[in-house]
Amino acid sequence: MNETLALPPRLVLRDLMLTAFSQKARIALIFFCIVALSIVIAVQIKPDYKAKSSLLVLMGTEHAFRPAAGQLTTPTGGPDSEEILRTESNILTSDDLHRTVIRDIGIAKMYPKLLEKPGPIGQWIVDTKRFVTDSLGLTEKATGTGPNDPMAMAVGLFARNLTITVDKKSSVIALEFTNPDKYVAADALRLLEAQYLVLRAKLYNDVQAPIVLVQRNAVGRQMSDADAALNSFKQQHDISNFAERRAILLQQQGALETALTKSEATIAERSARLAQLNQTLGAVAGGKKGAPNAAAALQGMVQAYQKRQEDAQTRYRGSPAVDDARRQMLERETDIARMQATQAYGVQADRNKTEADLRASLGAHDVIAGQLTTLNKEINSLDADESQLHELERNRAILEDNYKAVSKILDERQTVEAVEAHRESSVRVIQPPRVPALPQPTRRLILLAGIVISMLLSIASVLVSHFLRAIYLRPEALEMDTGLTVLTSVPEMRAIGGPSSSVLVVPA
Known part of the structure; x- marks a missing residue:
């Protein structure tokens, strides 16, 4: 390796330009290959649609302390807005809630690839994984509930496609769901919010009347026995x-x-x-x-x-x-x-x-x-x-x-x-889910990533060629390495008569 880096920056930059000019064919090949591969990948990938919605979480009575029936209400400090938002977001990430949405829409409609039969290699991989997990006792045999279960994989995909953003200052929860089918994306988000409100009402429901009714019936039977006695x-x-x-x-x-x-x-x-x-x-x-x-x-x-x-x-x-x-x-x-x-x-x-x-x-x-x-x-x-x-x-x-x-x-x-x-829920839908009009810019991102990668690889090839070459492009680098004064230099010229000719043309 020569001492090119010890030269002044303007000379180093000139050497790099000379190296790039000398390697222009390789750079063009790398650039066009990466870009062509990006185009092929972008064409084959189906774009995703992202449905959006937002929820407003208000402080409701369900978040306050609720005593047992017949017990006096004691004024206690309730949870703060951050705890409430965290609780609501955890309810939205419930696997059972996601499973209910997937079951309502259908795996075949939401994730049809999960129901496709794998090829020979894919089937071999699946059988190998199943054998390993069954041997290690990671799953129960013959239950169909392992990692290759379509419903389990669909729940995992649903969780990855769902994005929940909590704004603590405004008490707003933003929901985003991505799916190749724009109608499925909107329906999934709509069903998720509907099932979320149902699950939330069930979780916060404080029904104690049946318990008190049982107590009253028990006391009534005791009183009847006392009257009879x-x-x-x-x-x-x-x-x-x-x-x-x-x-x-x-x-x-x-x-x-x-x-x-x-x-x-x-x-x-x-x-x-x-x-x-x-x-x-x-x-x-x-x-x-x-x-x-x-x-x-x-x-x-x-x-x-x-x-x-x-x-x-x-x-x-x-x-x-x-x-x-x-x-x-x-x-x-x-x-x-x-x-x-x-x-x-x-x-x-x-x-x-x-x-x-x-x-x-x-x-x-x-x-x-x-x-x-x-x-x-x-x-x-x-x-x-x-x-x-x-x-x-x-x-x-x-x-x-x-x-x-x-x-x-x-x-x-x-x-x-x-x-x-009959009381209205404290969670209000600010923006209901709508069918997205435009897909996600996935193809453009792939093309942009291909261009960036091709440029980075081209620059890397130039740097590698520059620092690993065995010749000197500038006499100053030769003088620095040898400590001698260079009196003259012969520039690199094209050969006359083809590559087998050894005749050089030297300027007068």
Whole structure:
């Protein structure tokens, strides 16, 4: 390599020009070959069409904190605009969303080349890749969901053809989609926005009414069970109302206690009367022990009178005056005995009646005492069941309050969700997708790239030829390399008579 670079810049530039002039055929060949190849590639490539659209993202209530149903709303700071825009753009890049758009349009219409059968070499490459991925366990065998699945490849192409630009200052999301078919490009972008709004509504949807409805139904069933338990308890214990039932039982208890007191007073009175009659009957009949008997006393008196009469007739016969006096005395005694017997019969009848009334009073006393005992047991049982009854009633009241509260929350939640369902989305379409009129300048870019590459290769060939040549174009370079002074130089001239001639023409 010579020391051309050490020369002054004007001389170096002159040497480069001389080299380019000497290599003009090669430069022209390189230039025209690259340009011709670019033209061929540009002609074969089908131009793409780019559909454009833009969305305006506003701050909506769906971005704020939404409490659970029945919970008080607490004022908290919501996300900023940058976070909202990032979230919306991430929703737009969802593979499921892209897959839905591709499925609606159809792979055959959007990417027909994916459904074309590959050639022998392409099929061999596909089989080799599939064998490698199956052997390494990168995909599941016989599922058709590997990297060669048309839908998977279509989703990848869709993501590459979709361009999302977020403007944080204006809260605008610009969408661009490229496809060889201009109608497909516009339809894909239109379906993407429509499915995006549907998916967005589903993601931001805060439907809690069904959950609250389930809670209300559960509380309603619990309240029904509590009502059934309370009614069953009242029917089992014959209680329609505890307070009324208790008042009735206490009233009956008071009446029975009054009747028992009266019965005891009557029994005491009749017992005293019976004792008095027994004493009177004993005094009348002359009995000393045991219960007096008027009939036995009267019979004894009659027998004593007959015995006296026989004695008077057999033993005491004397003077008529004495006999007459004795008869009169016996008659008086008989009259007295008859009077006593009559009085004894009356006292005996009164005693028998008093004794019968006493037995009836004792029987009534026993009945009242039994009824009072039963009633006291029922009152004690009612007192024992009072706590359980109050617990059932309290449980039922709590469940009723809970049911009212849950029903109120459900009504409020249904109203809020009805309003939100008819509320306009906070994302507005500024520019809807339209069918692009002009294709992308792909061919011009290819031609321009071919021209640039051909020029760069031409310049590279000139530089390589200049710096790798073994001759000197200027005497100054020779003097610099050798350190000698060049007295004269023979310029390069064309040969006379063809390339085999060795005759040189030297100027005079």
